[in-house]
Amino acid sequence: MNEVKIGLEVHVQLVNLRTKLFCSCSSDYRGKPPNVNVCPVCTGLPGSMPSLNKKAVEEALKIAILLNAQPYPVSYFFRKSYFYPDLPKNFQITQYDKAGGYPLAHDGSLKLTSGKVVRIERIHLEEDPGRIVYEGSRATARYSLIDYNRSGIALVEIVTAPDMSSAEEARDFVERLTQGLEDIGMNIKEFEGALRVDVNVSYAGGERVEIKNITGASSVEKAVIYEVFRQKTLYEKGIRVERETRAWDEKRRITISSRSKEFEEEYRYMPEPDLPPIVISESLIERIKDEIKGSYEQRYESLLKDGINEELARKISSNRELYRIYELISSEDSSLKDVAASVLANELSYLMKRDSIERLPDDVSGLVKILMNYDRLPDHSTVVEHLRKWIRGEEVVIKTAVPEAEDLKKEIEEIVRENYSRIKDLEYNKKFEYLMGILIRKYGKERKKALVSALAEILSEMK
């Protein structure tokens, strides 16, 4: 039985929060000068106390629901003690599933591309430590510099069962997870290091080796390939694999021993006395479920059901915001859904990427105007220009040759005459409806009133 068992511990930064987990410092630390986003709480100054950012619980719940995990109604924060220079209090506030503690959620799952299901054991909230920075290389630097900008940023840790059996599966898990997180609006792809993975690998029932702090799905794959190779080689030589922690060296593409068992830390977990328990009500879960409105799969399925083709459906369902807008439009005017799907998947998604737009306006009347006049807009760049105006909240004015009242009447008379042979035997109401359909397509919904009165006048004159 030379099977490979792989389990992952994935740390996801809640980059959407804007503030840290236990204080109101900005969580935007990338590219900032060192130690600017800090306060007594996140630098662990004597006397400071954490107070929980409630939004963090909601964001973490989104992840729990995405991964089909069960939230505990009450869960606790614990202190995990270990000395390390990047940890300002020399304990990390995290959650713990033993010693009378409960994590935020438990027993979830994630489906791999192959259809195989990976079990999620638990999901919990914790704070990120600071960062140690070396001038030049670690070996030659004269000082270790500590930057606390990252200290206290909200992390969600996702712990899987050792259900993966190959490097490809590990990579696929990380990719599927990343996609899922993007789907629920977590926005982690844009942020370097927002998703970090610890990988546990054991070969042929041997000891479990942990590789810490790997960024990115392809690095996870490479690290596992190397580690399986290393353990397999030892196994075949009859050498026992030691239980240890290793680090992934991205440059040399090998794992290096960083802490052997004899130095294994004792974390001395204890409940955090300064924080009350996290209480999660059924109504909160319902609200969060409502907010993330199902998964990618659910969105994709419902677009197909609407008759949208697979390619457009894929594009729209991979972006929650586009899907939200699609739903708004199709509930406003279901006749627009085909043109909406096309514009959303093409011009609008192009514009969102180009101008890095995350959120679209709730008022879609400008967009409706664009969609109704879509056929009369000369090219894609004009469509994009109008979309940009709508997003900025400017009035969308589509200049087509709009006739004055008298001219309008003449034009309508012309249209009525052209179609007269097809409608002459219809009763008045049907006649009216048919002609209105043509007119609205031509002049736009917003002129409906003028069109109705003009048409009524013409039809009554014709009687």
Next chain:
Amino acid sequence: MNLKGRSFLTILRDVERGSISPDDVNEYYYRNALALNNTINAYITLIKPQQSSSDGPLRGIGIAVKDNISTRGIRTTCASRMLENYVPPYDATAVERLKNNGGSILGKTNMDEFAMGSSGENSAFGPTRNPINTDYVPGGSSSGSAAAVAAEMAPIALGSDTGGSIRAPASFTGTVGFKPSYGAVSRYGLIAYANSLEVIGVISKTVKDAELLFKMIAGRDLRDSTSFNVDLTSRDVGRPRILVLRSFVRMADERVQKVFYDSISKLERAGFIFDYLDEFREIDYVLSSYYTIACAEASTNLSRYDGIRYGPRLDVAGNWRSYIEAARGFFGSEVKARIMMGTFILSAGYYETYYLKALQIRKEIRAEFERIMKGYDAVYIPTMPVLPWKIGEGIRDPKMAYAADVLTVLPNLTGSPAISIPVGKSGEFFVGGQFIGLRGDDMKIISIASEAENALEVVRHE
């Protein structure tokens, strides 16, 4: 200007009337503090008062603040070498609220290092001495706050109480020490010793003085999730119904018991109604559960003092681990002992045996306390089981020093408000008695203690 024996309340009243100025008040206490600090050692840092320009109710009058309560721009040492040069960049919420009421800081008071101790001797800045007889301890850990108030070196003081740290020194110095309900005063900025037990409170000459300052610092603070809005409306109890826990009283020595029972007779004459309870089921576990919880929390709270950001610079060969090992030597021996006990208690295999069990016992003690309080307004027991001992005696017998906490830790375990007032004298020293109530009944306890203070007339204040 002589303000000897004057209560804070009457001083404020005279300032309000204009018969004395806030600057005179500050000058009086500052001069006394300067003159006496060499002998009493009540202050670690004394601050020369600025001319007062405040319109707030405290009118710029300086208040003594225990040196484990953060003060912006004023070093806050916890009486430890580890923090001897630490200057907080922020004010504790309690200090901020005093300042918002027009208060200023007269100085930072000496204490047992990191609030660990009951005598005031465990300070890196030397022991505080009892103003009544300077060969004796003033009690701790808020030793400097109590000694300063007793010796006219401060009009009133803030302290903190984890297991009796306000009430013990109040009892030994003949002052009033009020420990509010857990959470009634924000702990934000109080340098943590044992988070789930402690609270900031007041040491003063009279109960009314304590009430005045307490009302200014009390109330919910968003930066302390364990804080709440305690009821601050005055409570007239009428004839208070008081329960005496005989099993606790029995632990006090004969001199203390005698003064204590004498005070009961006087209070009965003043209309107090007393009942007696012989057994308190969990009494044997009160002290051990207290020390288990306190040491466990302390061991993690004090982890951050690793010498990298706090403490004097060291020249140590090796990596950061060797540096931390060397820097931890800046702690005094009592602190080291409690960190080691806490570390042991939280280590694998002992966590369930000790820590979880202590939490369970605390729950049972709370339930038992609530049960016996039914039908009563307060519990009444002595504050300290002994009279002040000579400086150095407790250190020779640490078990005796721990046992001195046996009467004070109960309210910390139950989260109760408790107030110690002088209830009589034994020789040159005072004996303190404490009234303990249900959590949230702070104003009721204050009202009872104020009545008792008037009835007993142990110390006369103008």
